[in-house]
Amino acid sequence: MSFLPNSQLHTGGIIREAGNAFDYKTGDWRTFVPEFIEDNCIHCMFCWIYCPDDAIAIDTSGPKPVMKGIIDGHCKGCGICAHECPPAKKGKSALVMVREEK
């Protein structure tokens, strides 16, 4: 038999589109997930800086960035954001790890 080249792929399996990791959902193996409590958030962006993945959604359209929540497809439940989140509102953090149960 003979084989035909696949017209949908780039030769050698290279990726030509930059930033495509965002489209590759990997957050389906976690046990814990951060719960976002908006009232406690001071929008310091610590969570966004410390997140080792692309899991923090922010809105940058205004004069200051605004924390919007967790992006489900990328959070692996490492808990770094919750650890770094400062308890700035009466000793309460905006991110708390909870066991994810379905």
Added chain:
Amino acid sequence: MEQKLMALSGNEAVAYAFKQARPHVASAFPITPQTEMMHKYAEFVANGEIDTEMILVESEHSAMSAAVGSAAAGARTFTATSSAGFALMWEIVYITASLRLPICMALVNRALSGNINIHCDHSDSMGGRDAGWIQLFSENAQEAYDNAVMSWRIGEHKDVRLPVMTTYDGFIISHTADSLHMLPDDAAYKFIGPYKPGYTLLDVENPITVGPLDLTDYYFEHKADQLAAYDKAAEIVGKVSEEYGELTGRHYGFCEEYKLDDADLVMVILGSSAGTAKDVIDEYRNKGVKVGLLKVRMFRPFPASYIAAKLAGRKAVAVLDRSASFGGFGGPVFTEIRSAMYGQQVPVHGYIYGLGGRDFDLKQVATVIEDLQKVASGGAFEDINLLGVRS
């Protein structure tokens, strides 16, 4: 085309062939019997004859890795090795083909350890037969030179983009002086042409990712794509060889046929042993025995239907393997040819010979021809036989 007649060892001949492509980068680690090839090449660089960037590495794994990085950056790149060195490259040998980087390699055939043996057999290149490289085998220094020149054109072809290894027998070819015709440098470069990479990491305007994670979703499609490139490669090997034949007068196909047309009995062989076989075939031809030779030049991609057609209707075929496939059904060449001959009523049996550089002498060829005569007259024969080993 006027060509210089030179007296060179196989290693020197291949060093010249590589130089004529004006490669940008070379990375290799010394190992017998390849060392002399890179030694010669380093001399060209030291003498200012060529400005190839030579990368010093600490192992063959690194040599192959450096070559991949260089080729992914868009540079024309080659490497060279033998035996255990090739085995150490293993992981990256597969990656080179998967990334479709047309790196050229001189693989100077030497037995794999253990025990340690520096002499010729094909166990190193046969181990790499499934890695996705094109493999061209050579009978002598002339063929090693010619294959090495052509390997650039074949691998770099836009529809192929696969790495190519030119293999030649350790010591038997690599270290013996042979007379050969060489293209003038300019003519060789004109034939090979400048390198146009399929992609380059250095294009900052168009950034790419090379070698990303490729799991259950796309890996299979990428492998299917590689299979398609391999299919195309056979066609391009044919075309490039034809063009090279017009230029040099030396014509190559997938295989060389020696007194094959009317042969009832056929030997199939790779590499330098073909020369020995031809001499004995001449002797038997003089005695009226219709025996011929099919020398496989292109083992990868394996020209299955081509070989099956060439062997159709013969009375007996013997396939000689200079490597053993432990636990397998005969040597790799035998296995593939038996399989390619499926459905044909031609008896095919196999020999394993010359391991660790054991001399392949005239007597051994005579044994094979006499065995073929017995098979042709209805004698039963073992599928797999050992040739030239003490029992």
